[in-house]
Amino acid sequence: xxxxxxxxxxxxxxxxxxxxxxxxxxxxxxxxxxxxxxxxxxxxxxxxxxxxxxxxxxxxxxxxxxxxxxxxxxxxxxxxxxxxxxxxxxxxxxxxxxxxxxxxxxxxxxxxxxxxxxxxxxxxxxxxxxxxxxxxxxxxxxxxxxxxxxxxxxxxxxxxxxxxxxxxxxxxxxxxxxxxxxxxxxxxxxxxxxxxxxxxx
Numbered sequence: 001x002x003x004x005x006x007x008x009x010x011x012x013x014x015x016x017x018x019x020x021x022x023x024x025x026x027x028x029x030x031x032x033x034x035x036x037x038x039x040x041x042x043x044x045x046x047x048x049x050x051x052x053x054x055x056x057x058x059x060x061x062x063x064x065x066x067x068x069x070x071x072x073x074x075x076x077x078x079x080x081x082x083x084x085x086x087x088x089x090x091x092x093x094x095x096x097x098x099x100x101x102x103x104x105x106x107x108x109x110x111x112x113x114x115x116x117x118x119x120x121x122x123x124x125x126x127x128x129x130x131x132x133x134x135x136x137x138x139x140x141x142x143x144x145x146x147x148x149x150x151x152x153x154x155x156x157x158x159x160x161x162x163x164x165x166x167x168x169x170x171x172x173x174x175x176x177x178x179x180x181x182x183x184x185x186x187x188x189x190x191x192x193x194x195x196x197x198x199x200x201x
Contacts, residue, residue: 019143021049033172043058043076077093097122106163106164113156124159127161
């Protein structure tokens with residue numbers, strides 16, 4: 001993830017100077033869920049240790065403009081607003097939900113816990129299979145390749161779009177509270193069917 005130049009969680013982040021990369025224990029856990037292979041990292045950077053088979057490196061390649069037709073995807077998206085591209089984290093989560101639904105991709109995203117936001121309500125709840133609320137309250141991203149920093153100022157979560165809840169649960173339960181969201185997906189489908197029926201009638 002390359003954070004954009006904006007105010008987020010009480011601090012100003014400058015995208016031109018800092019890369020915020022996933023700590024190794026979480027990369028290993030994601031690879032475990034994906035049987036050892038991350039096929040795509042859609043917003044990678046030069047300091048990333050994800051080492052996906054395919055990488056879109058910001059800002060040279062904008063992952064939002066590419067197709068994510070891959071089996072396994074891990075994403076640590078920019079958390080703030082990208083003023084140059086006019087995008088926010090909502091656009092990345094929309095792409096996650098879309099790619100799972102249309103390509104059957106298994107996707108795990110490391111994002112801030114913000115269940116009151118539109119992007120959680122639209123693309124996590126009712127779309128994702130599960131979420132792991134990480135116990136690590138001061139998650140230390142690798143900033144420019146080093147863990148020598150104060151840690152994240154916000155709580156973070158791993159969100160999973162896929163069909164293998166048990167595997168995700170068994171691997172991530174040591175890192176946080178894993179919650180199934182399957183019932184929200186079912187309710188969303190039921191409500192969608194009801195609306196379609198009313199429209200036909």
